[in-house]
Amino acid sequence: MTELLRTDLYDLHVSLGAKMVPFAGWEMPVQYPMGVMKEHLHTRAEAGLFDVSHMGQVIVPLSAIDALEALIPVDIAGLKEGRQRYGIFTNEAGGILDDLMIARKSDHLFLVVNAACAEADIAHLQAHLPEVTVIRDRALIALQGPKAEAALARLMPAVAGMRFMDVAEAGWQGQTLWISRSGYTGEDGYEISVPSAVAVAFTQALLDMDEVAPIGLGARDSLRLEAGLCLYGHDIDTTTTPVEGDIAWAIQKVRRKGGAREGGFPGAERILSQLDSGADRRRMGLRPEGRAPMREGVEIFDAAEGGTMIGTITSGGFGPSVGAPIAMAYLPSSFREGDTVWGEVRGKRLPATVSAMPFQAQTYKR
């Protein structure tokens, strides 16, 4: 077994009483003494601080924009300096290799990729582009929630003026922090790349504020589920296309049929054809009736008895802010909001309603 990696904040997590678990090759805090439910609600009401240093941080030169557009069906050339965009690596079959964030800075692109895929993503990038730089001496912190702006602005006032998906740099204790107004909880907030030298001090400075509490991966998962956001390897993977995964919005007009830079990415034929005529199945939200959660792997049927298995839950659980179970599943595209389906939980078919996402309204500062 390979040894688990530790982030710059490992000792801090332990001192805060975190329960540490293996996650994507890293030893990460899944919850703190507050518990998943309260951590979740704290993030929605105040500000939650997450260690997301396990994610991969990569720098790509601006000269590689065309090469990057050959891997990612997103308008990267048109991304303005100081802005960030959600993207996906696709494969020849139109499946998704990973999802990522792409920021355009003054003289390079800054990419953040999922921890579990980081090695594969970096190899994929290195095989196709020149000069990929993997950042290994910076932590990555997410500060999320309605009080995130007030908290972070106490340390660096300029962040208050940023809009959703803006990126900027700011100095703190002689070091340069890379900041984006984004996150993965559905809340307003920031992701901050912090040099290792000041990672603990910076995190502690935030934690010293009344409204900021440390939040683990448990609540991060329920927050992103309520926000209707995909978890790679669960809700999207190499067997799902962006259209099936309901993230086709990430593909701008310029890369679609008739666009100035139409196609030219792996799986373009299949993805462009699905953009035109739809896919047979699509990721949809489900609201199980009653209180029993429907978790990943629960099979979905079109009837209370007999009938046909029509899909499987890819993410599901209890939504602490929604106050009820919520889930995502791939269902035939003919299904519509309001339709009833049945999930088989411990041998019993329980009804669930096809529902719009997000389950919890997003509060981004657009």
Add this chain to the structure above:
Amino acid sequence: MKFTEEHEWLRVEGDLVVVGITEHASEQLGDVVFVELPEPGTQVAKGDEICVIESVKAASDISAPVDGEIVEVNDALADNPALVNEDPLEGAWFFKMKLEDMDQLDAFMDEDEYKDFIG
């Protein structure tokens, strides 16, 4: 009060045994969001999985600690599953059983032995 290695507590109440889970177990489970209880009148054998506790994190089972009949369940848990975290030793009892043989209780730990067991 007696304790099982599965972190259940058993309390004799007249000719019935009341069953719940320990504080230690409720802490390990995390925030409970759903409890599925058995039907009163069900005959159960030791080890049968008869309740499901869903926390934010995962689903776990409670198994019958002894042979007997479920005679009453705690419907308050259906409306307020969080009781399992708030009051595991009193308000959040799960079910009451009529035992075939009360001597079955002798096999379980007392409080001191349970404390040693969870260390």
